[in-house]
Amino acid sequence: MELIGIFKYLYEQLVATGIPQVWVDLISLVASAVIIFGVLALIALFLVWWERKLSADFQQRMGPMLTGWHGLIQTVADAIKLIQKEDITPTKADRPVFFWAPIICFVAAFAVYVTVPFGEGLIVSDLNIGILYIVAITTFTVISLLMAGWGSNNKYALLGGMRSAAQVVSYEVPMIVAILSVIVFVGSLSMVDIVESQALIYQWYIFRMPFGPIAFVIFIIAATAETNRTPFDLPEAEQELVAGFNIEYSGMKFAMFFLAEFINMFTVSAIGATLFLGGWQGPFLPSWVWFLVKTFGLVFVFMWFRWTYPRLRVDQLMEFSWKFLLPLAFANLILAGWMKYSGWFNW
């Protein structure tokens, strides 16, 4: 079954009704936005459940068991509970900043998916600056965390917000440089072009020796830091900063941060799968299945990190980024450029 066929059929039916083309485009855009929102909300809820189950497996526990089959609707219950919970704004908070922070975080997390190719042709809009757009939008998250930290008027929240700003800015650079080394090879910023250049398994960028694996590792490390997960979960370090930037948030606003965190994790995994693991490319199965398999595989790696490693200290984190990761990423970029130029490895 190819999803794209269904969408094409629906689109043709819409055109056949004879309404003006502008309306057709508008309706299809809105419809795709709704579909993506729904799918991502489901994925986020699933990821929360999966994380809890996985952590339980790592720790020889059961995890959620009593709400639904093996706790499958546990996160739904959590979400409904968070909706009905009282929404507190601290008296001394900076109200507009406090109010907008979770919304920006949530919207930014979803806005990325405009240019993520879920499968062959399954993309809302194939922008020719696709990857640039993604990198730009994901940066919004840090602004929202900074806003949350500042707006809460809480010292722990402020420390958490500052930490996250410092951290995301430092790891953004090696991540982009790692992405650049792929882009240098593809010669295009479009996500579809990137995927199409890795049609066969030995063309996946992770297998392009020697620069591919290095770029991939740099990307994974930087992405872990970008999504604020262990061992780089300093902004919400429970044992130091109680809950970090979201310490004052309750109810729905907290749920927004919570879901956005998981969606961000899915985002970076999707980017990783697209850039290094061939995106939707794969035999036999439908393209979107391949995409999901690869993305969830990367998500699993992130979760694995989280339940294994302790946390770094903030200065060690910075040192690691600026003194090790960044020089490595630049060297790798030069290597990639040289390989592309010499044409030796252009299979």
Next chain:
Amino acid sequence: MGIIKKVPVYAEKFPGGGIITTSLNYIFSQSQASSLWYLLFGTACCAIELMATGASRYDFDRFGMIFRASPRQSDLIIAAGTITKKMAPRLKLLHDQMAEPRYVIAMGGCTVGGGPFYYDSYAVEKGIDHIVPVDVYIPGCPPRPESLFEGCLKLQEKVKLQKIQDWS
């Protein structure tokens, strides 16, 4: 939540509108009961039992109960361990910081009524129920994890009986 609280008022004006109220009631109370996030609040011996209950053999997560470090995000405060006169204002502060609906479990003899420190102690608060409203009392010094489970299940029963009209 103000809006949800208004739903029964309007819905029941229509014939058969009661079904909306009851099903909303069911969904909300069930999800509240199966997702009681507890505040990481432990002072003395009971805190060790609370940790043990969260650990592998007993596993609180089965009931959907996970700990949150921030009182804003937790629904339930398990007062584990002795509350002294110095600590009592802090407990009250934490309870005030929690968002409605919020619940309190008094775990262990000390929080129920002073326990082993009822006599001859000048520093222990004799029972926490004159500081915060308590929903479930669990006696024991310290209570076994099984009795903590029993207390949490009792609390779930209580939560399931709540109606959305009652929310503040």
Next chain:
Amino acid sequence: MTEGLRTEEFQVNMGPHHPSTHGVCRFILTMDGEVIVRAEPVIGYLHRSLEKICENRTYAQCIPVMDRFEYCTSMCCNEVFALAVEKLAGIEVPEYAEYLRVIMMELNRIASHMIWYGTTALDLGAITPFLYSFREREDILDMFEMTCGQRLTYNYIRIGGVSKDIPPEFIPKCKEFLATIDHKIDDYERMLTENPIFMVRNKGVGTLSPEMAIAYGVSGPSLRASGIKYDLRRDDPYSIYNRFKFDIPVCHNGDCYDRYIIRIKEMRESAKIVRQALEQLPNAEVNTGKMVKANFKPAKGEVYSRIENSRGEMGVYIQSTGDTKKPLRVKMRGGSYNQLQVMPELVKGVKIADVVAIMASLDIIMPEVDR
């Protein structure tokens, strides 16, 4: 720096309700950015006036109160009080009961170190080790439970002996536990000891020089991590510790990592002691000792008895007037009290994350401090 840009120190209140203050310790941290300028511990949030309570209880009634003094190693608390009263009254403890005491105390030491291992990992952000160590701790608690019916506050070691004999299932269960414990500790080590992040977080952090350690009365594993080989089980032997062969692990850097290594090694040594005690356990006569009655009055006198607890020297000072059933004064001394006192010196100039690491490595728990 731009001219006129002024930075300001600010105060952060850490605790008394904070996930990593091991109960209810409170620090008022004066910080410059993320760096600690000054730290002032504020204690007393768990001050339950145990000493006042003991003054108004008979000697036998004091033992359950001692349980609450340091609930991670309640057996040792019972022992230190019983030891003091036995010295005062000149009570002989039967050999069989002494062996049971040693077995229980060493098992309890392992259990206490397991709590420390779990919470240390938790404080550094790794969650899984916590659940691993609590899994094995449950086995130890099972053994205690089958012996005295409680999981945490045992009231097992009494004045004059132990409250009851071990059940027949105890020894096979204990042997099974001892057979696997070394592998389990290997597991723990695999998770943290060589972990690069763990090492970089702990090495060179919170270095405690031996001079400072002694001056501040730091004792137990934290003192041995600073390079001083001092263990009351060897240097001031109480009970029957002089009958067992065991090493006293010593490290020399005195940082958080050494304190970690020491405690991991101590778990193995404790297991060794339990193994020997089980072998030597006299089967001929099962005599758990004669408990004292409610109207028991030791002779006039005073004594300070001390034992090696998992957190350092645990002592109790008892003064008896000789004509009442109640002690005139019971003063308790816990290792954490002094280790918390040295904290402000250790945390000067470190990051806030290190405060958590240092506190975890010193293994401070609050009931011992506040009493």
Next chain:
Amino acid sequence: MTFEELTTYLTEKFGDKLELLETGKFEPFFLIKKENLVEICEAVKTDDKLLIDFLCNIGAIDTGEKFEIVYNLASIKKNIRFDLKLVMEYEGAEVDSVQEVWPCSNWYEREMWELYGINIKNHDNLTRFLLPDEWDQGHPMLKNWDAPDFKRMPEVE
């Protein structure tokens, strides 16, 4: 050093400044005068044969007639243990701080000041310690202390 060696050594060294008590059975208990406290503490810390570097514990006792203060001392290097004891009247109870000798005495003395009302001379931080900040009911460890919500355990035979 055994009990006897230690006793003779200390009595020879300090003469009539200290007096052996009969109540101590396992470690020697010496009664000293509070004027000599800091002097004796410094002397035992620096003495080559004693090297008392470790202060185990300081405890105040309210005997119902007067205050006693016990210093439990130990040497890690020489493995020696003995105790010093002070006796003083309730009126104007005051003692010198020994934190110059052993820094860890700071908290013990602070606790003594708070719970017994014994004034500590030359102490750098006599502030609220274990009791709540707003505490105004006096010194609770005194034998005759009482408060409205303080219940004594009934006598059971």
